[in-house]
Every structure is written in C-alpha cells, then in structure tokens.
Amino acid sequence: MALTPKARPFPLARVLESLAWVSLLAAFIIGQIAAQTDYEALLKQQMPDVELSRAEGYSDLPVVFHVEADGKASPDAVIMSEGVGYGGPLIVGIKARRTENGARLNEILVLNHKETPSFMNRLNNRHFFRQFAGRSITDNFIVGEDIDAVSGATVSSEGFTAAIRDAVHLGAAQHLKLPRTWQEPEWHIGVNELILVALFALAFFAAYRRDKLAKYARLVVMGGTLAFVGFYANASLNLGNIAGIVLGYIPHPVQHPMWWIMMIGTIGSVVILGRNIYCQQICPFKVVQDLLQKFSGVQLRIKPKIQRQARTLIFSLSWVALMLIFLSAHPALGSYEPFAMMFSLEGLGIQWYILPAALLGSLFVPSFWCRLFCPVGLYLNEGVRVRRTIRDRFFGGGKKPPSVPGKTVQGEQE
C-alpha cells in the first residue's frame, strides 16, 4: 500500500507573525513620511500679529527670524531651535526683545515634543517655564545653576533648557553680536549618574552571588531603585524607550548620561551576560509589586500554559502599541505602562485605571504586571533567549549562569 504524505497544517502562526512584521515596517515608513512638519509655517501661524522673515544664512535649525510689526522693523527676534527630551526631539520657538544692554527672553513656544503627557503635565504644574520669564539671553541657562529641574521630569527639564539655551545663545552671538559672557555646560558625572552606576554594579554583584552579602546587596538595590529610579528620576524603561531607539530618538550622552547608563546596563546585561538584570532588580515597579505581594502573603501560581498564552497576549498588545508609536512617530502615545503615573502621580485619561488594577493584581499573583502585560520584560527576556540560542548554536554552549530563586520574571525566562 502506498503511503500518502501527511498533509501539513497551515502555518497560521508564522503567517500572522510575518504580517505583523510587515505591518510594523509599513507603519514606520508611513509615520516617518507623515512626521515631516513645516515648523516655520507653524511658528508664523502662532505669531499672527507679526511678520517673520528668515535671517540669511540659516538653512537648518536653529534658525533666526527677523520680526516686523505694522510694516516696521521690530526690536524682537525669533529663534527656533531643537532639543532632545526623554521621549525624543522637541522644537521650541523663542522670542527675544532687545534692551539697552542686550536682550531679554520674551516668549517661549513649545512647537513640538515627544514627552510622556505626565512629564509634560509635571513641568506645567510646577511652572517650569515660568523661571525663564524676562531672563537676559546672555544668562547661562544651565540646569542646576540658574535653572531648576523639576524632579520626576529631570530629563525633560534638561531637554527644554538645552533647546532654549541653544536658541538664545545663537541669537545673542550671531544676531545681536553680543560678547560671549555665558558659560557653556560642561560634561560631568554627577551624583545621579553615580547612584545609577552603583545600583547596576550592586545588582550585578547580587545576581552572581548567593551568599548573605548578596542578599543585603539585593535589599539595597531594592530600596535604592524604588527611591531613585522610581520616585526621584522616574526613569523606568517602557516600550516607548525601546521604540524611541528604533525611531532614532537617541539623546546625546553629554546631555542625558543617565539614559545611556540605563541602556548600557540593561542591554549590556542581556547581550554580554545573558541576564535580564533590569527586570530582576532595577525595575522599581517590580519592587512595588514584590512589596505588595509580601504584604498580602498570597502567591497564586500561574500555570505554564497560561504563561505561554500571556506571552502571545503581550506580543499582541505591543504590536498595537508599536503600530501607534510608528504611525505617530510619538513613543509616548503607545506606552501603556503605568510606571510614569505610579511614581509621579500624574496621568492622563484611561491610563489611570490601569495602575490600580496592576497593583491590586500583584497582591495575589507575584509580578502580576510583569508576567501578564509588560512588553519591556518580554523583549528583554527574548533578547536573553536569542543570545542563548546564538551561543549554543555558534559557540557550542557555555556555562549556565546561576539562577536566583524567587527572582524569575515572565515565568520561563531568566
């Protein structure tokens, strides 16, 4: 009897996966084309009472505009400049008014930004922009010296200050020909950066040791990350950060060294060490969940089957989120994580309902959010898995790193 070949089942999962990748690529291209905004027209629209004409010699940002009002040349000048915030690039328009000794800052327009709405709310509610009112354009405009950052939105504060500083100093030097009396910001490793490096160093130490010292180190990291990464810097990683890298929103290391430390520590631990140190120890939201879980004393176990389904769910959610992010070229629009709200208590719309549900869930299921909803954890764990596959396939395997009991996030991975 002739054997009939067994019919292969239709590879639905593979087709869906391919479609997901193709649609993400299409969304990225469409988003990039649609994001080409005519900021000059926008600036003119925002200042309808005056006529703006671009000064000669400025083809790219920052750009200086001459101002005319009622057909007469005005002593004002408008400068448009770009900075980089936590979410991506931001564009500001500055209007400066000439005085006897120089010029003063007269008006600030935030023309575009990619910041998380809660960060922006925080800047507005704390009157961040008010401190620029009437300042001389030859001031330093350096955060920590003559400008105060808003805690919980320090990177955004730095980004806006840098954009404003670039604009006014350009106007002062090239347009008004004023002497350079201001200081340039110097690159230096501050206390914040040292704390973050120390937290990562302690986390690495704790991940590879199983003695009493490691236990204390984990406790220090727990407290430190909750206070510093969470409440002070509000710098938890979210899907927007990952998508921002894809979109090319990478801040300058001099301007945002903390972003770089966070990324090098997180991605470096995955690529070099094959460990997801961020989710295990640095994520402050995981610490909050662990504390709640300790408080309740309930530990419901998630079955492996449900965990696998949750993985599919997170991939699906992150696909929708990434489509939104790529189409809008705005990383904050798709970041559904409640981290920023948790640590700044500033949130928008329906996101407010996600936070209490996540916290309540973690009373019963350990790392409720991480296991069932967190895209960052899933992608980092996927990174660990891919690294392990590459190592096993091309380098003949290696020594398995010691696992730390009770520190597993997302069930099956590290």
Next chain:
Amino acid sequence: MAKRKEKPWQFKVSFALTIIMLFCVFGYFTQSFLEIRKVKPVRVAIERLSATSKEADVSPEATPVIEEGNKELPDQ
C-alpha cells in the same frame, strides 16, 4: 468521580483584574488613536510669557506671566 477542585477567590479576582486591564489597555489605545486622528503635528503645552509688557518691565519680577500650558493649537 473526583471532585473538581474549587478555585480560590483570589484567582477569580486576579482573572477579573486581568480582563479589566485588557479593556483598559485597549481603551488607552483607542484614546491614543483618536489623538493621532486629530492630525495635529503640534499640540500640548504652549507656555507664553507675557509679550504685552513694555521693554523696561520685562524683568522676572515685573513680568506678568500668562500660562497656557496644555493648550492645543488649531488644526493644520
């Protein structure tokens, strides 16, 4: 016949929370999508410092500050 094991109430609550969160996340996506559909390349947070005062009165102390944070710009 083996008696079916009763699931603890915490399991039911967690399951309900998962469903609620799913709705919330999709609600957030809808909210984001509506934001995108407004096709406002520029929105949120315009903070205007007074442009009305005289040149001599634009010191930080004398400048009346008009804040228009989170004000949306008109459509393009």
